[in-house]
Amino acid sequence: MAKNCAVIGVLDNGTAGLSAEALEWIHAADLVIAAARTLDLFKDRIAQAERRDLTGSLSAVPDWISQAMQQQKNVVVLATGDPLCHGIGSYLIKKLGSEVLSFYPNVSTIQLACARFAIPWQTFKICSVHSKDAGEWTVGADARHGLYALLQDIVHYDKLAILTSPENNPARIARLLLAEGLDQEFTLQVAEDLLKVSEKLFQGYSVADIAQLDFNGNDVLLLQRKTAVQMRPVFGSDDADFKQRKPDKGLITKREVRAVSLANMQLDPSSIIWDIGAGSGSVGIEAARIAHRGHVYAVEKNSLDADIAQQNARDFDIHNYTLIQAKAPEGLDDWPDPDAVFIGGSGGELANLIEYCMQRLHDCGRLVMNFVTLENMHTAIEILKKTEWRWNFIQLQANRSQPILHMQRMQAENPVWIVSVTKEKC
Numbered sequence: 192m193a194k195n196c197a198v199i200g201v202l203d204n205g206t207a208g209l210s211a212e213a214l215e216w217i218h219a220a221d222l223v224i225a226a227a228r229t230l231d232l233f234k235d236r237i238a239q240a241e242r243r244d245l246t247g248s249l250s251a252v253p254d255w256i257s258q259a260m261q262q263q264k265n266v267v268v269l270a271t272g273d274p275l276c277h278g279i280g281s282y283l284i285k286k287l288g289s290e291v292l293s294f295y296p297n298v299s300t301i302q303l304a305c306a307r308f309a310i311p312w313q314t315f316k317i318c319s320v321h322s323k324d325a326g327e328w329t330v331g332a333d334a335r336h337g338l339y340a341l342l343q344d345i346v347h348y349d350k351l352a353i354l355t356s357p358e359n360n361p362a363r364i365a366r367l368l369l370a371e372g373l374d375q376e377f378t379l380q381v382a383e384d385l386l387k388v389s390e391k392l393f394q395g396y397s398v399a400d401i402a403q404l405d406f407n408g409n410d411v412l413l414l415q416r417k418t419a420v421q422m423r424p425v426f427g428s429d430d431a432d433f434k435q436r437k438p439d440k441g442l443i444t445k446r447e448v449r450a451v452s453l454a455n456m457q458l459d460p461s462s463i464i465w466d467i468g469a470g471s472g473s474v475g476i477e478a479a480r481i482a483h484r485g486h487v488y489a490v491e492k493n494s495l496d497a498d499i500a501q502q503n504a505r506d507f508d509i510h511n512y513t514l515i516q517a518k519a520p521e522g523l524d525d526w527p528d529p530d531a532v533f534i535g536g537s538g539g540e541l542a543n544l545i546e547y548c549m550q551r552l553h554d555c556g557r558l559v560m561n562f563v564t565l566e567n568m569h570t571a572i573e574i575l576k577k578t579e580w581r582w583n584f585i586q587l588q589a590n591r592s593q594p595i596l597h598m599q600r601m602q603a604e605n606p607v608w609i610v611s612v613t614k615e616k617c
Contacts, residue, residue: 196256196266198274198283200297203386205232213295216267222259224252225269233269240267249279253286260291272299277319277354301352304382304411307392315352315413318344320359328367331513333486333527338367339511343484345373346510349416357408361393364412365402371510374398380413381406423507426453426477433471434499434506442470442496444535444561447589448607449474453481455559455611456531460484465529467519467544468492468536472500472512478533479504479512486511488526492518492538520547528553534560541570549580549614558612568608575612584610 197216202208209217217223220240223230227244230237245252245268252268259266273296274280283292305312322337333339337359344351345368355361361381368374379401381393393401430446444452452474458464462482466475466489479487489512491497497516504512515522518538532548534541548558562568568584575582588606592599 195291195293196260196268196283196287197293197295198268198270198280199295200271200273200278200299201229201233201269202272202297202300202303203232203384206236208297208386210295216265216293216295217269219265220267221264222255222266223269224255224266229269229271237267245279249282252279253283256283256287272297272301276301277317277321300354300382300385300411303385304352304380304413307382307385308380308394308413310380310413312352315350316344316348317352317354319354320364321354321356322359324356324358327363328370330370333488333511333513335527338364340484342367342371342510345377345414346508347420347483349419351412351414353412353414355406355408355410355412360406360408361410361412362402362404362406365398368398369402372505376418377414377416380415381410382413383407383410385409385411425480426450428473428477428507430473433473433476433503435471436495436499442468442493442536444470444474445589445604445607447604448561448587448609449477451585451587451609452533452559452561453477455609456533456557458482458485458531462530463527464488465523465526465532465548466490467523467532467534467548468538469500469514470496470535472503472514474533474535475500475512475514476504476507476509478531479509480507483511485530486513486527488529489514490517490519490522492516492536519544523547523551529556531557531559534558537567541567542574545571545574545612549578549612552614554614556614558614560610560612562608562610563605568610571610575610579615580612581615582610582612584608 199213217236222241223237224243224245226246230242243255256266270279276299302312318341320341325337328338383391427450430443433443435443458478458481460483462485464478464482464487466487469475469489469491475487475489491500494516500514528551530553537544560571586606586608589604590601593602
């Protein structure tokens with residue numbers, strides 16, 4: 192047997208679920224690394240080996256392995272289910288390289304959970320919430336929260352199989368669904384302590400019921416949407432799809448200008464975006480759909496417009512959008528540095544906002560501004576002329592068809608200047 196490291200997938204049925212080769216590795220091990228619960232499960236088989244508990248010490252595991260291998264010792268790492276499915280396997284490959292590791296996967300707990308409920312599992316989006324405990328979910332939390340990535344998956348997928356943890360257990364995830372108003376959209380099933388005497392299956396419970404139950408964290412949660420997600424355009428929604436302030440005319444960036452502005456922002460799925468002077472929220476909401484794994488931070492000084500922007504975000508089922516009612520730059524210090532900034536309204540603070548945003552932008556980040564007045568355009572150009580930033584502008588003036596009797600005529604929209612700035616140091 193080569194003296195390297197074996198990463199073996201185990202389940203709560205212990206040695207009963209292991210191959211002869213995996214058992215041989217365990218029998219010959221000089222060092223066994225596993226969580227405390229797994230070490231206890233295999234204590235009779237590894238009585239002669241040195242044992243190390245990896246709980247809370249994951250970062251030390253590669254060094255433990257390297258040191259033992261330098262001493263020509265056989266090392267075994269015991270992991271739950273399939274170590275290469277949201278397990279320790281990918282971490283060890285990154286730190287040690289695949290050439291020193293041998294993998295012996297077991298049936299994953301997701302496969303077992305789906306088998307218990309007689310559900311084919313190949314169409315499920317597999318997720319893990321074994322992240323640092325960030326506490327209960329709160330509406331408007333961003334990517335700094337341990338459940339943020341899960342929420343974005345919940346919004347975009349019809350079926351999810353979730354590997355939970357003691358802190359981020361099924362009850363906490365159910366409370367997330369309640370907080371985000373998604374509780375009526377999903378059915379839940381939970382498998383706990385699979386292959387143990389204490390195994391429990393939860394089926395037929397509502398989200399509100401699950402939110403009140405106690406779970407030990409050794410659970411697999413299956414979420415299935417009652418009605419498939421209705422796909423809608425990523426951007427280019429009609430202006431009428433957005434609520435606006437009535438009877439006063441609300442502020443909205445028209446579709447033609449919105450499309451060009453978003454194109455100039457050069458967004459990717461993980462972009463962090465600031466929307467300053469959000470108005471009805473149209474640019475920020477469509478940016479949130481493009482950057483579906485990122486986040487949009489919006490600010491609007493008018494309380495009525497801010498309320499409408501929030502309602503539009505709910506109507507578009509956006510859950511990666513945070514809006515504050517304030518006059519920029521108030522509140523911006525608390526936001527993470529952006530990849531792109533859109534300024535649709537400046538509240539008389541344009542010069543300060545341009546300089547502040549360019550300081551905070553990531554390298555190669557984009558600042559896009561819309562102006563309808565000569566004065567704001569002049570202010571922006573005078574600032575940009577004194578910098579080394581790359582910038583350009585276009586004037587966009589669209590004409591929309593309007594019916595007149597049995598014919599069509601063209602009606603001009605207000606011309607808009609679109610200024611695009613790229614932060615250097617690319």
